[in-house]
Amino acid sequence: MKEVLTKRIIPCLDVKEGRVVKGVKFVNLRDAGDPVELAAVYDREGADELVFLDITASYEKRGIMVDVARRTAEEVFFPYTVGGGIRTMEDIRNLLSAGADKVSLNTAAVKNPQIVREASKKFGSQCIVVAIDAKRVQGSRFKVQGEENLGLPTPNSQLPTLKWEVYINGGRTPTGLDAVEWARKVESLGAGEILLTSMDMDGTKNGYDIALTRAVSSAINMPVIASGGAGKLEHFLEVIVEANADAVLAASLFHYGELTIREVKEYLRDHGISVRL
Amino acid sequence: MIVIVDYGMGNLRSVQKGFEKVGYEAFITSDPEVIRKSSGVVLPGVGAFADAMHNLRASGLGDAVLEILSQSKPFLGICLGLQLLFTESEEDGLHKGLGIIKGRVLRLPTEVKVPHMGWNRIKKVCEAPILQGISDGSYFYFVHSYYVDPKDSDIVCTTTEYGIEFTSSIWKDNIFAVQFHPEKSSKLGLKILKNFGGMVYAHLPRS
Numbered sequence: 001m002k003e004v005l006t007k008r009i010i011p012c013l014d015v016k017e018g019r020v021v022k023g024v025k026f027v028n029l030r031d032a033g034d035p036v037e038l039a040a041v042y043d044r045e046g047a048d049e050l051v052f053l054d055i056t057a058s059y060e061k062r063g064i065m066v067d068v069a070r071r072t073a074e075e076v077f078f079p080y081t082v083g084g085g086i087r088t089m090e091d092i093r094n095l096l097s098a099g100a101d102k103v104s105l106n107t108a109a110v111k112n113p114q115i116v117r118e119a120s121k122k123f124g125s126q127c128i129v130v131a132i133d134a135k136r137v138q139g140s141r142f143k144v145q146g147e148e149n150l151g152l153p154t155p156n157s158q159l160p161t162l163k164w165e166v167y168i169n170g171g172r173t174p175t176g177l178d179a180v181e182w183a184r185k186v187e188s189l190g191a192g193e194i195l196l197t198s199m200d201m202d203g204t205k206n207g208y209d210i211a212l213t214r215a216v217s218s219a220i221n222m223p224v225i226a227s228g229g230a231g232k233l234e235h236f237l238e239v240i241v242e243a244n245a246d247a248v249l250a251a252s253l254f255h256y257g258e259l260t261i262r263e264v265k266e267y268l269r270d271h272g273i274s275v276r277l
Numbered sequence: 278m279i280v281i282v283d284y285g286m287g288n289l290r291s292v293q294k295g296f297e298k299v300g301y302e303a304f305i306t307s308d309p310e311v312i313r314k315s316s317g318v319v320l321p322g323v324g325a326f327a328d329a330m331h332n333l334r335a336s337g338l339g340d341a342v343l344e345i346l347s348q349s350k351p352f353l354g355i356c357l358g359l360q361l362l363f364t365e366s367e368e369d370g371l372h373k374g375l376g377i378i379k380g381r382v383l384r385l386p387t388e389v390k391v392p393h394m395g396w397n398r399i400k401k402v403c404e405a406p407i408l409q410g411i412s413d414g415s416y417f418y419f420v421h422s423y424y425v426d427p428k429d430s431d432i433v434c435t436t437t438e439y440g441i442e443f444t445s446s447i448w449k450d451n452i453f454a455v456q457f458h459p460e461k462s463s464k465l466g467l468k469i470l471k472n473f474g475g476m477v478y479a480h481l482p483r484s
Contacts (some may be wrong), residue, residue: 004439005395006416043463048396074294078463080419099290101420101461124323126392126420190395221390274415276396 001066006276007240007268008247009050009261010225011254013038015084018064019260022166035068039076042254045261047078048276051104051195051249054084054234055170059107066094083131092119096127104129104195107168110182113189113251120190128193129225130186133171134164134179134212135199164212171199179212187220194220197247198228205231205253213243225249233259233267240273279303279477280315282342286357287323291460291469299467301474302364305469309341317351317410318342320358321460323420326382329357330374339375346377346452351476353407357470359447362424362454368423371413372373378449379425389440392422399435399457405448407455407472408434415465417457 003061014021016048052072054065062085082095083104092103096185107128109116111210120128120253164179183194196216198209208226217224223246226239239245265275281289283305296303303319304311312318320342322329333339346352346362354362365372366382374382385391385475396455411439424443427433437445437456446455459466 004389005393005397008395022470070290073288073291075298075462077291077298077467079461097288099288124392126394192392217395223394 003248004272006048007224007245008234009046009264009275010049010051010055010247010249011042011047011261012227012249012251013255014050014053014055014251015019015065015068016057017061018068021055036075039080041074042261046265046277047261048247049078049081049101050076050080052080052082052084054082056085059085059087062091064090068099069095069098069100070189079225081129081195083129088120089115089122092123092128096123100127100185102127102193104128104131106133107132109191110166110168110177110184110199113185116186116189116191118253120192125190125192125222125273128191129195130183130191130193131195131197132165132179132182132216133197134209135167135171135174136209136212137163137165162215164215167199173214180215183216187222191222193223193225195225195227199209202227204229207231207235208239208243208245208248210239210243213239213245217244236264237271237273240268241271278315279317279318279319279474280312281305281321282312282338282358283307283443284322284329284336286329286332287321289321292319292321292355295460295467295470296474297319299471299474301470301477305476307336307338309337312338312341315345315350317353317473318345319353319355319409320357320361322357322361324357326357326360326368326374326423327370327372329361330372333361337415343375343377345470346375349451351473352454353450353473354452356421356456357460358455359425362447363425365429366423373464374380377452378425378427378447379429380425383426384422384423385421385443386440392420393439394420396462397439399437399445400442401435402433403448405434405453406448406476407446407448407453407469409472410468411465416462417455417459417466418461418463420456421456422466425430480481 079101081102082100166177168174213226225247226245227249291432360382362378396416432447432449434446434448
């Protein structure tokens with residue numbers, strides 16, 4: 001397939017009860033905890049999209065995120081996604097009508113895959129992202145339902161196949177699902193995009209999980225956003241070139257000003273990658 | 278007064294807030310009379326072509342929009358609001374559009390991922406007032422699966438490449454329409470809304 005769209009650079013903000021956590025260290029901010037003001041900063045800096053990850057613990061307080069989405073739509077004029085804690089069709093409708101361009105489903109999709117089908121039918125595939133938190137299964141091979149039909153090596157094979165397991169509830173609960181199979185499944189249900197986070201690499205700054213990203217992006221036809229592990233410029237290039245990621249997400253790297261969106265874009269452009277500058 | 282036509286197809290607040298951001302008040306309305314009295318009309322919209330036409334007809338909003346189009350009041354179509362101007366669309370069977378612009382709405386080719394979603398470049402074919410201050414090769418945000426194929430190539434304002442080279446905006450007299458989303462295209466998108474606002478107010482008779 002011909003690559004025609006630019007690769008997207010996406011900062012992610014963790015929001016708790018309407019406030020940004022993991023402090024953002026930009027200068028000249030009126031309120032470093034205000035998600036809307038930070039979204040506007042990233043828009044000015046040339047981010048292609050933004051992800052808000054709602055980490056509010058109590059379900060009752062989740063309405064606050066709808067308000068954040070609404071205020072963002074009033075101030076910021078580029079695409080943004082809201083994820084975290086979305087459970088029902090009503091939650092999705094509320095966020096989209098508040099002005100979010102996409103919602104990202106994680107735990108809800110695993111617990112009730114039909115919500116992916118229903119939501120993509122109702123609101124369009126383009127606004128339904130499935131977030132997958134994946135962790136490498138160490139040592140032994142990972143048993144997957146129906147695996148014998150996939151033509152994989154037998155369990156006695158000398159070379160263990162790399163496998164990743166899907167976790168939910170903010171990475172606390174293993175599901176027994178194979179990440180690549182799960183990505184295929186949600187594609188068949190109508191999801192429009194995968195936000196793929198490597199739990200092994202997240203926070204390490206040692207680079208994205210290339211093998212994971214490649215395994216998922218080559219198994220499906222929809223865009224994959226690589227997440228978890230970005231620490232330097234080379235990591236962005238690597239996951240785009242070697243794993244065919246359509247977009248790259250990073251959080252603290254941008255928030256702490258270690259790299260700017262523009263630096264990443266210029267680096268990618270200088271290495272022959274098409275970006276919006 | 279700029280009005281944004283609300284015919285039940287998608288979220289219109291971003292468009293309204295975009296106009297506010299660049300200094301123009303815009304009103305969202307589903308009242309055909311308000312549209313008739315306006316000095317400039319914006320027809321946004323996302324969703325299925327057939328549903329959109331059904332809603333426009335059933336509500337009487339389609340007739341009001343047609344009246345505006347036949348006068349010389351500035352009109353801005355966005356995304357589905359561009360496609361609806363055409364004779365017909367191939368989306369989910371063949372459906373008649375408003376028929377103001379001759380041509381058909383076609384499915385993007387299968388060699389590329391559909392929907393076409395993301396930032397893509399425009400190639401300027403003409404110097405329309407709506408594109409004032411926007412340079413050739415600028416990026417705009419697209420989300421669509423169908424594109425317009427006008428019969429009259431003179432109305433093509435910009436083209437964009439995605440599997441094929443398609444018409445990404447048109448200009449005919451008082452009618453401007455874009456396939457991309459100015460309200461989601463950051464600074465340059467707002468510039469388009471600003472240009473449109475300027476035209477609406479330049480067009481008003483001096484009191």
